[in-house]
Amino acid sequence: MTGRHISEVELALATGGDLGLARGLRVWFHTRRCSRCAALLEGYAASRRALRESAGGDVMSPDAWAGLSREMTANIRLGLAAGRIVDFQSEARLLAPEPAGWRVAVVMATLTVVLTSGWLLRRPVPGAAGPRSSWAVAEASAEGVGIHEGQAGLMLLGPDRESSVMLAGTSGGARARFIDEQTGQVTIHHAALED
Amino acid sequence: MNEAHHPQVEGNEPGAWDARHEEFVQSHLKRIFSIVYKILGNVEDAQDVTQEVFIRALQRREQLKDLEKAAHWLSRIASNAAIDHLRRRKRISWTELDEPLQNALPAAAEGPEELLLRSERRVQLQSVLDQLTPRERAALILRDVEDLPAGEVARILNCGKATVRSHIANARAKFKRLMGAGI
Numbered sequence: 001m002t003g004r005h006i007s008e009v010e011l012a013l014a015t016g017g018d019l020g021l022a023r024g025l026r027v028w029f030h031t032r033r034c035s036r037c038a039a040l041l042e043g044y045a046a047s048r049r050a051l052r053e054s055a056g057g058d059v060m061s062p063d064a065w066a067g068l069s070r071e072m073t074a075n076i077r078l079g080l081a082a083g084r085i086v087d088f089q090s091e092a093r094l095l096a097p098e099p100a101g102w103r104v105a106v107v108m109a110t111l112t113v114v115l116t117s118g119w120l121l122r123r124p125v126p127g128a129a130g131p132r133s134s135w136a137v138a139e140a141s142a143e144g145v146g147i148h149e150g151q152a153g154l155m156l157l158g159p160d161r162e163s164s165v166m167l168a169g170t171s172g173g174a175r176a177r178f179i180d181e182q183t184g185q186v187t188i189h190h191a192a193l194e195d
Numbered sequence: 196m197n198e199a200h201h202p203q204v205e206g207n208e209p210g211a212w213d214a215r216h217e218e219f220v221q222s223h224l225k226r227i228f229s230i231v232y233k234i235l236g237n238v239e240d241a242q243d244v245t246q247e248v249f250i251r252a253l254q255r256r257e258q259l260k261d262l263e264k265a266a267h268w269l270s271r272i273a274s275n276a277a278i279d280h281l282r283r284r285k286r287i288s289w290t291e292l293d294e295p296l297q298n299a300l301p302a303a304a305e306g307p308e309e310l311l312l313r314s315e316r317r318v319q320l321q322s323v324l325d326q327l328t329p330r331e332r333a334a335l336i337l338r339d340v341e342d343l344p345a346g347e348v349a350r351i352l353n354c355g356k357a358t359v360r361s362h363i364a365n366a367r368a369k370f371k372r373l374m375g376a377g378i
Contacts, residue, residue, distance in 0.1 A: 008364075008368055009361075009364045009368070012363070012364040012365075012367040012368050012371075013360060013363065013364050013367075015367060016338060016339060016363065016367070018338075018345050018360055018363060018364075043371055043375070044367060044371055047367070047370055047371040047374050047375070048339055048367065050320075050374060051320070051335070051339055051340065051370060052339060052340060053316075054316050054317055054319075054320040055233050055320060055336065055340045056340055058229075059228065059229050059232050059233075059238075060238075065225065068228075068238075068242065069221075069224055069225070071242075072224060072228070072242055072245060072246055072249075073217070073220055073221070073224070075246045076220060076246050076249045076250055076253070077212050077216075079246060079247075079250040080212060080216075080250055080253055080254065081212070083250065083254055084211075
């Protein structure tokens with residue numbers, strides 16, 4: 001025996017070479033002279049060998065593995081296909097307007113802003129009476145929806161996303177629908193003209 | 196256990212099955228199943244978890260373009276999925292071990308007595324592994340059976356090197372004590 005014994009933790013780590021160089025050397029020198037620690041170290045080495053023998057190697061025979069592998073590959077393939085269907089359905093659900101909740105509040109707020117802006121644009125300007133020189137036009141473009149009348153106009157710019165739908169109606173309005181792909185939030189811009 | 200060839204997985208449409216998916220699955224399936232099985236000790240559960248891991252991996256193909264990362268990432272999510280599975284179930288029924296063991300050995304290599312002996316050793320091994328915490332068990336399997344370096348095990352288990360050394364030391368000490376007790 002020599003000096004203080006090596007701790008069990010250090011012996012356990014030394015078995016797999018998981019100690020640093022200095023501590024590993026200390027364990028090595030110590031166990032050369034200390035039969036107690038050497039026996040403990042050998043015990044750890046033996047249990048590690050038993051673990052590797054019992055758990056190591058292939059899990060099953062080649063034939064059994066071939067069958068299981070085929071089955072798993074087919075299931076993975078099926079799972080991927082099912083995932084695509086679920087994604088598609090989620091996408092379709094996102095395109096449909098939500099009936100309630102905070103999304104409705106967002107849509108209503110946007111509509112209010114658009115309608116107020118439209119009303120302000122159409123408000124008679126003092127001293128500007130006379131024959132009408134131009135028509136108000138509701139417009140839907142890749143940039144967003146808006147209303148133009150002569151030189152004046154208002155454009156609600158939309159996000160530059162593929163998941164947007166632009167609609168220009170014949171009844172004097174334009175709508176744009178955007179879907180935030182991250183949150184699933186649907187935003188509808190509606191620019192409408194009123195007589 | 197390590198495959199020399201790691202294919203790239205890229206494609207046009209997410210989720211669409213093609214030859215690269217097939218090659219990717221076949222290149223890694225055995226290694227990943229083996230890791231998961233040794234952590235779970237149960238073929239049916241290992242099959243479910245392995246399939247889930249590959250489906251998740253193939254749904255995130257952009258993370259698999261780098262070959263080294265793909266192999267490492269698969270090991271990582273497989274180990275974590277197995278640990279999560281253990282946590283969810285807490286107690287695994289090891290009685291199902293008999294089923295894979297019937298298929299576990301090459302037919303010509305061992306006779307009935309050796310088969311029985313090996314079967315008993317495996318049952319004892321799983322009983323001992325069952326006494327470890329999920330992270331200790333994963334650390335022990337990855338380090339001592341799969342022969343991964345401690346740093347790699349730490350990355351897979353998403354913890355520091357010191358923590359993983361602690362798991363490994365605890366697991367080895369428990370394993371030695373329980374095997375000595377003949378559990």
